[in-house]
Amino acid sequence: MWLDSSSDGLLAVLDFSVFLSPSPEAGANYLTYLLGGALWTVILSVLSWVIAFVIGSAVGVLRTLPSSILSKIGAWYVEIFRNIPLLVQLFIWFNVVPELLPGFGPWFKHLPSFWQEFTSATLCLGLFTAARIAEQVRSGLRSVGKGQFGAGLALGLNIKQVYGLVLLPVAYRIIIPTLTSEFLNLIKNSAVASTIGFVELARRSDSMAELKSTVFEALLAGTLLYGVINLIVLFLSRALEHSTKLPGLVGAKK
């Protein structure tokens, strides 16, 4: 339908009034419906990021430890979560884990379906992203170098303190740019949650396209909102990078 009248130019063909018409969500028009979807995308991504950051750091540290058993466990974690498609992992969390885990299953099945989807998506995205963060943390720790590890031990710190007080604070600063792109990846990956029915941004622009048969407007709005979220994250990360710069490294102020 938009092809027929394309001679009028794109903007003339788009019907923006559709954003003010009532949506399936009570009391919301389609604009607030999509904004709500964007908000769920952000909430899902931030919560998954917390899981990913904690577990990813732990696994990344494991991989640099002298103990070969611990570093092998870390390596296996990364291999398993990297070599199964995210979509399959999501269905494993949604359909398989609740059947197999005795403690988790009954609790999970009593949740309303919205929270079932949310829980599965958060765990799935968190543990999936953790494998990628682990790799970044490992290479960050490596770039800090063995000298500092030895120096820390020589000062009488134990291994926990060397990691917590010396190595990790520097490593995190070095990998802020790659962590940022991992977070951007996480936001994009969160759209996979639409496949189990979670009403985040991609799902909502899809249903708006179908319910109102305004494909172009709905997809354009969804895409733009993803762009806006991206820009905000980039802006925040630049600020974080700026405020945590270490003197003496390339890129630091004099």
Added chain:
Amino acid sequence: MYSFDWSSIPGSLPFLWQGMLVTLQITLVAIVVGIMLGTIIAVLRLSKNSVLSALAAAYVTLFRSIPLVMVLLWFQLALVPPVVRWLFPNANFDLNLIIAFTAFAFFEASYYAEIIRAGIQSISKGQVMAAQALGMTEGAVMRLVILPQAFRRMTPLLLTQAIILFQDSSLVYVIGLADFFGVAKNRADSTGNEVEFILFAGAVYLVLCLTLSTIVRQLQKRITI
């Protein structure tokens, strides 16, 4: 305790194989078209013409900032059906397969373009000057001197991207195409053995991708100079 019932998997293997063929088709088309398109975009991006280079950069940024799920929705709902109807008014295609081919090819091109651009930039300037001194035209320098070496250097990265693509192709689930995972999910729903089919699909992906990435790592060791 859950009791596993694997009995319906052997009978489903022929269907799963059909699905795997669809997955492989999508992966192969996206690799071939994606690398060709990606090479063009990378060369344009490095060209001296600032308009072309800005357009190429915009293409890459656009596709890399949108979730793959959104790209698939764009191609399914807005882009592919009108174009196919306009090109072939009377033909009766499997639209979903065409949507998957085009969406993945255009999407992957943006990722391949970045890999190839880095590969081109890794070739030393001295070689370009030497080739120019021999009287080669700009196109000939690119074709005969830069790209052959760049591709050799990029092979491990291109293959790693191919493994990622192989995994990502499962997202055609969004447009309702029965690839390997799509078939597994269908059988899961119709037999009621969800747990077994999903685990089986995950195990197949895991074994295939682990094997492939081990091979790529070996190759990388041999290629590094």
